[in-house]
Amino acid sequence: MKVIFNTFLCFILLFTSALNTFANVNEARAKTTSINGRINLSNEYVISITDLLNKQQGEEYPLAADGSFAVKVEISKPTWYEISFVPIKKDRQLGATFPLLVAPGDDLDFQLNYDKATYLTVLNKSKKSENSALIEYASFSNCTMRDLFYKRDKPEEYAKVINSYLSEAKSLSAKHKVKNKQIADYLNLWSYNNYLSVATSSKQFVIPEELAKQIPSIIDSEMMLTFWNGVFNINNFINSFLNNERDPLNRIAQKSDKLNELFKTKALINAVIQKDFEGFVTSYKIVNTDMFNSDIQRLEVLLSKAGDEQMKSSIMRDFKNLIYTSAGSNIPEVKFKNIAGNDVSLADFKGKYVYIDLWASWCVPCIKEIPFLHELEKEYKDKDIVFVSISLDNNKDDWRKKVAELKLEGNQWELGDSNYDKLMNVTGIPHFILYSPEGKLLQYKAPRPSSNEIKKLFNSFKL
Incomplete structure (x- = not known):
């Protein structure tokens, strides 16, 4: 009898454990969340939904002709998003952007009005949401930035505007009766990030000593990394x-x-x-x-x-x-890819000067240099100098299209697996590099093709 009872007890415990596991799985299961609404923009815009923490390119959803939108996402836990209204053709001003905290199963509806002067207004017909405090603070931040510009030479008013970053966050939190701790904390953090962005870069404003002591504990959050200037502001604050x-x-x-x-x-x-x-x-x-x-x-x-x-x-x-x-260093022994996809190397040009153009299809200043580069190639085509264009494009199709569009010839290469841009510590393009016939670095930042110096330099060589 005791054996039977123990067996039954074990069965009950296993069944209870299975039920708890099933409940936990259900609890963690993703739920459909809706973000709906309307903004006074047109179907020439899309609404972009990006994870605020990892900042990776988000999904884009079309706006209807009347500016209405309907987005559904599957989430299993409260998630921060960055919402942006982006022009499809990228030829006009960004509509607006703001953070949003979305919980599984939420059905959010925002009726918004966009205006260049006032930025965003949450209309009364919107469904009630504590997130409205975030949208309104985004609008306040945008307008205050302009306000600060016009009051730079008025110390008292300037200080008042800086301090309003903190007071407005508290006011909006009270207005929208924010009880969600995540939203309340983020709104407070945002206000201090805005405060620091001006206070630490202005010579005419000093952070009160008592507040300066409190700030580290207030901004000590990974969410500071969600602000584009969060790290920069902390850096300035610490420098003091x-x-x-x-x-x-x-x-x-x-x-x-x-x-x-x-x-x-x-x-x-x-x-x-x-x-x-x-x-x-x-x-x-x-x-x-x-x-x-x-x-x-x-x-x-x-x-x-x-x-x-x-x-x-x-x-x-x-x-x-x-x-x-460093001047005199050897050409890195790496392989690139030419337009046909074959391996190529700079070492193949030993015995000649090598003038390298690091560029990309999306780089406007790079494109402006190309006609001047063509002229150089024509003028020195029979000389002991080789011209190599190396694309830094991630999208190789964009590179090939641009090469075809501009009818580029000669040595058109892309990085391949070379990591050449990293090896050469390239931080911006266009970037021009010059090697000697012996394969030694002559100039890490050689003159641009459009400069007056480049021909003088080439003519000084025994070509």
Whole structure:
């Protein structure tokens, strides 16, 4: 009898466990959420829905001719989105953008009016939602930016406008009776980010000492990374605590210590300090090899204290690659792809000068240089100089279309798996590089084809 009872008890426990598991699965199951409404735009616009945290390109949904929209998303937990009304042809002003917190099963409806002067207005016929506080604050932020511009020379009014960033968030939270903690916290965080964006960049405004002590605990959130200027604002704020240290690596060490003293959110700390590491790498100039090797060791020690492994390896790789940007360095032994998809190498041109144009199909300044580049190619076609155009396009079809459209000839290459742009620490295009016949770097930033210097330089060679 005891054996039977124990068996029955085990069955009950297993059945209960199965029920709980089923309940948890159901609870985590995605639900359909609707985001509907209307805005006074036309079907020349789309509504874009992007995950606010990862900022990856979101889904786009067409607006009807009357500006109405109906979006359905499947989510299993409350999710932050960035909502944008974007012109299809990209030839007119962005309609509007704002954050939104959406919960599984929500049925949201927003009736909106867009105006250049007042930005967004949530009309009374909208379905009641605490998210309206976020939409109205987006409008307030946009208008206040213009207001600040006109009051720059009026210290008292200027300070009043800066402080309104904080007071308006509280006012809207009360107006819309915001009870959702996530929305309330985000609205507060947003207000302080706006406050810092002006307060830390203005010479005529000083953050009150007592408030400066409170700010770190208020903005110590990974959600600060959702703001396009969040990291920049924290950087400026932290800089006010630092000594006037001129050595860049010592300054980064000082900043790292201060960040860890004031903040607990590792993702936030890493994002802020990463910008300083990246700035150090991009601005570094190799004076001599011994000093460079010494700085490699110093950087390794400093990076060992950072928590983000991917960041550490990326920064270290980019810094060591700077050796390729130093005059006299060898052409990297990497392979590119030509327009036919075959492997090609810069080493094939040994014995000739090599003038490289790093460009992309979407880069307007790059396209403007192409006619001048053609003229150079014609003038020096019988000389010991080779012209190579290397595309940095991610979309290879766009590159091929542009090559055909512009009727480009000669050495039309793309990066392939070379990572040449990373090896050469290229931070902007167009970028022109010149190698000697011996395969040594002559100029990391050679003159543009449109410049007066380029022909003088070429003519100085024994071509």
